[in-house]
Amino acid sequence: xxxxxxxxxxxxxxxxxxxxxxxxxxxxxxxxxxxxxxxxxxxxxxxxxxxxxxxxxxxxxxxxxxxxxxxxxxxxxxxxxxxxxxxxxxxxxxxxxx
Numbered sequence: 001x002x003x004x005x006x007x008x009x010x011x012x013x014x015x016x017x018x019x020x021x022x023x024x025x026x027x028x029x030x031x032x033x034x035x036x037x038x039x040x041x042x043x044x045x046x047x048x049x050x051x052x053x054x055x056x057x058x059x060x061x062x063x064x065x066x067x068x069x070x071x072x073x074x075x076x077x078x079x080x081x082x083x084x085x086x087x088x089x090x091x092x093x094x095x096x097x098x
Contacts, residue, residue: 002026004092007033007048016098017051025053026092028084029076034061037076049075054091058084 003022008031017027027048029037036046037057049055055076062069062078069078079087088095 002091002093004028004087004095006030006095006097007036008097009033010035010039017048017053020096022094024092025051026087027051027053027055028079028087029055029057030061030084032065034058034065034067037073038062038067038071045073049073056084056087 001022002024003020004026005017005020006028010032017025034057036048037055039046055073056079057072057076059069059078059080062072072078
């Protein structure tokens with residue numbers, strides 16, 4: 001199964017993601033979830049960036065929070081709304097929201 005997971009909060013959700021089983025996993029950071037892609041806490045990046053997954057962050061949510069695309073970790077691909085629609089319809093069979 002190809003699973004796309006929207007992460008919309010900055011609270012740690014790694015334990016939930018660990019329980020999800022998928023042949024292909026995509027993590028899409030939206031809303032406050034984009035902080036996982038941009039913010040270091042105590043000098044460390046979010047543990048979600050270490051997951052074996054395709055990582056994406058919504059550019060509009062990055063900009064709304066006063067951040068820049070250059071602030072995004074190199075492992076994360078910055079996407080727009082159209083790209084997210086393409087991911088939902090073309091890349092992932094199932095979608096979840098955390």
